Amino acid sequence: MAAACRRLVAAPWFNAASFIVIVLNALTMGLETYRGVVSSGGPAFHALEYVFLACFSVELLVRFAAHLPRGGGFFRDGWNLFDLAIVLAPLVPGVRENVTILRLLRLARIVRAFRLFPSLRVILVGIRRSLPGLGSFLLITLLVLYGYAMVGWMVFGEAQPERYGTVGQAMLTLFLLLSLDGITDTLQAGREVTEWGILYYLSYMIAASYLLTNLLVGVVLNALQEAHEVEKAPPPAPVAGVEQRLA
C-alpha cells in the first residue's frame, strides 16, 4: 500500500486535485463574506467545510503513507509539518473556541498552494536569496528614514505632534510621504513652522525617490539574474520525485 501511495503522490493529477480543493476552499471562504449567501445557505457551508477538512486529511494521510514503513522522513519536510498543524490545530482545546484563530487557520490553507506549484517556490527562494545582496541599500534606506525622523521630531515635534510627536510617528509620516499622497499639504504645514521645512522635504523626497528606485529596480534585476542562473543550471529534482526515489 505504501508503494501505491508513493505512485499516487508522484502523479500530476494528485497535485492538480489538491490545488483545486484549495481554490474551492478559498472561494467558499470568500462566499461566506456575503451576508445574503450565508443566511440562505448556512448549513451547506458547514457541510462543505467538513468536506474540505476531509480532503486535506486524506491528502495528508496519503503523503504520510508514502513514507512508510519508516515514517520519519515525513516529519523532516517543513511543508508536511505545516499541513499537519493546519489540520490538527482546530482540535486543540484553546483554539477550538476562538473564531478568529479558526478563520486564520482556514485562510492559511491558501498558503498550501505554494507547496503544489514549484514555480511559486522558486520565486520565494529567489526573493530570499536576493535580500542579502540588497542589505546595504536597505540599511542605508533605514538610516536615512531614521535620521530624517529624528530631525523631523526636533524641528516639527512641538508644532505638529500628530505628525512628528515621537520618532515612531515621524517614521510613519515619512514612510507615508513616500506615496506622495498629500505632499502639498504636508509641505505647506511644514513651511508654516519654519521656511527650512522646504529644504527638509525636498531633500527627503529626492533622497527617498533615489533610494527607492535603486531598491526596487535592484530587487527586480537580482531576481531576474537569479532566474537566468537557475535556468542554465541543471534542473533540481522535483519534490514528488525526491520522495519517490527515497522509497
Added chain:
Amino acid sequence: MAAACRRLVAAPWFNAASFIVIVLNALTMGLETYRGVVSSGGPAFHALEYVFLACFSVELLVRFAAHLPRGGGFFRDGWNLFDLAIVLAPLVPGVRENVTILRLLRLARIVRAFRLFPSLRVILVGIRRSLPGLGSFLLITLLVLYGYAMVGWMVFGEAQPERYGTVGQAMLTLFLLLSLDGITDTLQAGREVTEWGILYYLSYMIAASYLLTNLLVGVVLNALQEAHEVEKAPPPAPVAGVEQRLA
C-alpha cells in the same frame, strides 16, 4: 478580375487608404460627441456614415474577390470574419434598433487598424506570449490580494463595511490602494479600529509594491526579449504577400 483584386490587396496604398478611412471614421465619431457640431451638421454626419459603410463594404468585397475562384480561404482568416461581422451586424433585426450596440459596432471599426499595421499585431502577439511566463507572478499577486482581502474582512469588516463589507469590496479597496490615492486617510481609519492596522497596511504596501514592480518590469523585459528574438529570426511573410502567393 480576381487577379486584379489580388494585386490591389497586395498594393501598399490599398492598406494605407483603408487606414485613412478608419481614422476619418474615428474622427467623425469623435466630432459627433460635440453637441454644437451635431446640431449644425446632422445630415452631413448621416451621409458620412453611409460613405464609410460603403468604403468598408467595398474593401471587404475586394478582399473576398482576391480569394476567388475558391472563396473558402477568405473565411479562414479571423480578421475577415471580424470585418464581415462589423459590416453585416447592423442589418440584423435585433441589433438594428439598439443605438448602443450600433455605436459599439462603429467603434469596433477602430480595432481594424490592428489588421492593417503588422507591427501592432506583433506587439499583441508579444503580450500574449509573455503572459504564461508571468503566470507565477500573477498567481502570487492574486493570492496575496485575496489573502489580504480575507484578513481585511475579518479585522475591518464590522467597522468599515463600505471598505471591507465583502471579500469583493475588500479586493477592490486593496486594488485601489495600489494607486496610493488617499492612503493616509485609509491608514488613519484603520488605526481607529485597531493599532494592528498599521502593520496590516504597511506590510501590504511593501508586498504589493514589490510584486507590482516585479510584474511590470518583468512584462516589459519579456516583451523586449521577445522582440529581439523576432528581429533575429527570418521575417514572417507579410499578410498581403501570403494571399498573393496562395493565388
Added chain:
Amino acid sequence: MAAACRRLVAAPWFNAASFIVIVLNALTMGLETYRGVVSSGGPAFHALEYVFLACFSVELLVRFAAHLPRGGGFFRDGWNLFDLAIVLAPLVPGVRENVTILRLLRLARIVRAFRLFPSLRVILVGIRRSLPGLGSFLLITLLVLYGYAMVGWMVFGEAQPERYGTVGQAMLTLFLLLSLDGITDTLQAGREVTEWGILYYLSYMIAASYLLTNLLVGVVLNALQEAHEVEKAPPPAPVAGVEQRLA
C-alpha cells in the same frame, strides 16, 4: 580678422563665456519675478538687459565673421538662424510693443544652452531617433485612449457631462486618471451610474499602466542603446572644429 574670429569661435573659453552669459541672463529674468527686487533695482535691470543684448549681438557677429569672406555658410546652420531671430525679432515693429512676446523671446535665449553643450544635443537627437521605433506603442496607446474615451462618452456622457461631455473632455479625464489622482472618487462616481463602471475603470487602469510602463521603459532602453552605439562609433567632429576646418 576672419581667421581671428575662427580661432575665437573654436576656443573653449568662448563657449564657456557664452554659456555664463545665458545663465546670468536667466537668473536676471528670474530675479525680475520678485516684486521687491524690481521696485528697488528697476533701472539696473534695464541696463543689464542691454548688456546681455550686446553680448549676444557680439557673439553673433563673431560667429558670422568666422564664416567670412563667404558668409553663406553661416545661414546654413539652423542654430545661427535661431540666434539671429532672437536678437533681431525685438526690433520688428509689431513685436516691439508686445510685452509677452518680448518676454518669451528673452526666455528663448535659454534654449541657446543646447547649442553650446554638444552632450545636450546628443540627448535631443537620441530622443528624436527613438521615437519612430516607439511609434507602434504610441499608436496603440492613442487607440486605447480614444476607444475608452468613446465608450466613456456613451456610458457616462449623460450623467457626468463635466467628465465625459465630449470625446475631448473624456480623453483629458482619462489622461489625468493616469496620474491615479482621485481615482477612488472617480470610480465611486462611475459606480453610481452603472455597476459596469468598475469593469470600465479597472480594465482601463490595467491596460494603461501596462502600456505606459512599456512606453517609458522602452524609450529609456532605446535611448541607452543609442547612446552605447554612439560611444562605440568614431566620435563626430565637434561643431566648432568643423567651422575651423572649413576655413
Added chain:
Amino acid sequence: MAAACRRLVAAPWFNAASFIVIVLNALTMGLETYRGVVSSGGPAFHALEYVFLACFSVELLVRFAAHLPRGGGFFRDGWNLFDLAIVLAPLVPGVRENVTILRLLRLARIVRAFRLFPSLRVILVGIRRSLPGLGSFLLITLLVLYGYAMVGWMVFGEAQPERYGTVGQAMLTLFLLLSLDGITDTLQAGREVTEWGILYYLSYMIAASYLLTNLLVGVVLNALQEAHEVEKAPPPAPVAGVEQRLA
C-alpha cells in the same frame, strides 16, 4: 601597546562592537522622543549618554594609539577627523549650551555607521561617480523646470500668486506637481485662467515624466554598471588592513 591597538582595530569584532554602540545610541535617542519614557527614566538616559560618549572616546583613542609612535597618519583620514569633531564639539563653549546643536551632533554619530560598513561606502562612491555621467540630463531637467516656471509666472503669475507669484514659487509648484498630487485641481484652476493652461500642463507632465524616468533609470543602470566593474576589478585593500600595513 601601539601594536596591540593595531591588532584591535583590525579585528572584526572591534568594528562590530562599534556598530552595536552606534545602533544602541540611535535607539536611545529614539526612545527619548517618547514623553512617557523620558519622565520615568530620565536619569538613566543621562547616564547612558555618558556611557556612549565614553565608548566613542575609547574607540577614538584606540584608533589614535594604532597610529603611534607617529600619530600624523591618524589625522589624514577624514573619518578620524569627523569622529574627533563629534566627540570634542560638545566641549566647545558656544556649542555646549545650544540644545539643538548638541542633539544634531549626537544624531551625526549615526553617520559613523558608513565608516564601519565598507559596502555602504562603496554605494556612496558609486552615487558620486555616476553623477557626472548624468550631468547632461540633470541640466536639461533644470532648464525645462526653469523654462516652465518662467512661462508659468508670465501666464498664471497675476491670477494665482500663491502658486506662480515668483519664479521660486513656480519652481516649487512645478516640482510638487511631479508627485501628481492634486493635478486635477491644479489643471482646473489653470483652465479658469486660460484654455492654454491644458497645453501647458499636459506638455509639462509628458516632458517631466519622460525626463524623470530617464534620470532615475539612468542613475540605477549607471550604478549597477559601476558595481559590476568594481566586482571584476581586484578588490581594494580593506581600510583596517591599510592601517595595519602602514605600521
